Amino acid sequence: MWTKENIPDQxxxxxxxxxxxxxxxxxxxxxxxxxxxxxxxxxRDIEKVKQAVSEINNRGFKGVAEEGVIDLASLESVKAFAEAIKANYNKIDILINNAGVMIPPAGQTAEGYELQFGINFLGHFALTGRLYPLLKKHPGARVVTVSSGAHRFATNVDFENLKLEQSYDPYREYAISKLADLQFTIEFQRRLNSSGIDLLSAGAHPGVTETELSRHMPEADYQAALERFKTLMPAWQGALPTLFAATATEVKGGGYYGPDGEHELHGYPAPANISEAANDENQGTQLWAFAEKATGLKYPF
Ligand SMILES: NC(=O)c1ccc[n+]([C@@H]2O[C@H](COP(=O)([O-])OP(=O)(O)OC[C@H]3O[C@@H](n4cnc5c(N)ncnc54)[C@H](OP(=O)(O)O)[C@@H]3O)[C@@H](O)[C@H]2O)c1
Structure with a gap:
């Protein structure tokens, strides 16, 4: 049973x-x-960020929390955040692409992408690309991208509907965004491997965890989910697969980690199931090419 007590000194x-x-x-x-x-x-909200920073720093830990403002629904904001990081830090050891939205009302990012695809995936693709030179500066850095068991509900990214050209199905779009997160994680590792760069890309998912992610869920859907899942894990436990992917020595590049219980809903970190679509190299290549074009960014491998 891996818990935060197992995290090596950071x-x-x-x-x-x-x-x-x-x-x-x-x-x-x-x-x-x-x-x-x-x-x-x-x-994305400086007041919420300040509150979280002081809540953590008030605990008097060895480490320190610092503020950063980024709106992943705007590629300009991602750029500004990355510039601020480059100006203030000389390295990055761990980047955790965690932010996400689930089933919001139909909406688009500043660049016109469907919100879930735009925030959950495209914004993080851009952020990782902009920080990549700093990440690869020191060997052994890690990028952890948070996907979801819901990635299995999508079999491919629908490139014809990423700007809501057709219909909006909130759950379908969420699953697609999480499939894209995992395809990105694995494709990134393929590219790192072929360039011989000592940087690790891993994925994680938190099973079912009680957070504000359900804020857009209709009450009836929420009750049905509760009934199906029996219980939701507290947020500290849902964070364990991410922490494992970010710090455990046994983590593999391109690996994906989630809770070890039945259907990966609850439990403690263990290797998780990756769908065929998430592992599909053609799909990974296609997504990467699309994201490069959409963000105007080419990672300098
Ligand atoms: N909870 C689960 O059971 C579950 C299951 C599978 C996967 N996940 C994944 O876990 C990750 C974390 O979610 P959570 O459950 O902790 O949900 P949460 O409590 O709703 O937290 C989501 C975080 O993302 C931030 N965010 C949303 N849109 C953003 C934007 N445009 N720019 C910057 N930040 C933005 C939110 O900021 P605000 O507070 O300002 O809105 C919040 O800090 C997500 O990727 C989610 O898909 C969660």
């Missing part, structure tokens, strides 16, 4: 966690600070 390490003002991201950041890391709490 003193001297610099981590960035997106969506760290609440939920799984907050617990991830808190545990990394407790283990000694300097952690950027990256959120």
């Amino acid at each position: 003193s001297g390490k610099i981590a960035i966690v997106t969506g760290a003002n609440t939920g799984i991201g907050f617990e991830t950041a808190l545990a990394l600070c407790e283990a000694g890391a300097r952690v950027v709490i990256a959120g």
Whole structure:
């Protein structure tokens, strides 16, 4: 049973966690600070970020939490955040692509992408690309991207509907965004491997965890989910697969980690099931080419 007590000492390490003002991201950041890391709490609302930072720093851990503002629904904001990081930090050891939205009302990012695809995947693709030169500067850095068991409900990214050209099905779009997260994680590792770069890309998912992610869920759907899942894990427990992927020595590049219980809904970190579509190299290549075009970014491998 791997818990946060197993996290190796993180003193001297610099981590960035997106969506760290609440939920799984907050617990991830808190545990990394407790283990000694300097952690950027990256959120879109400065007041919420300040509150999370002081909540963590008031605990008097070895590590320290610091503020960062990023709106993943805007590629300009992602760029500004990355520039600020480059100006203020000389390395990054851990980047955690955690922020996410689930089934919001139909909406689009600043660049016109469907919100879930835009925030959950495209914004993180851009962020990772912009920080990539800093990440690869020191061997052994890690990028952890938070996907979901829901990635299995999508069999491919529908490139014809990413700007809501057709219909909007909130659950379908969520599953597609999480499939894209996992395809990205694995494709990134393929590219790192072929370039011989010592940087690890891993995925994680938190099973079913009680957070604000359900904020857009109709009450009837929420009750039905509760009935199906029996119980939801507390956020500290949902953060464990992410923390495992970010710090455990046995983690493999391109690996994916989630709770070890039945259907990966509850439990403690263990290797998780990757769908065929998530592992599909053609799909990974196609997604990467699309994302490069959409963001105008080419990772300097
Ligand atoms: N909870 C679960 O059972 C579950 C299951 C599978 C996967 N996940 C994944 O776990 C990750 C964390 O979710 P959570 O459960 O902790 O949900 P949460 O409590 O709703 O936290 C989501 C975080 O993402 C931030 N965020 C949303 N849109 C953003 C944007 N445009 N720019 C920057 N930050 C943004 C939120 O900021 P605000 O507070 O300002 O809105 C919040 O900090 C997500 O990727 C989610 O898909 C969760």
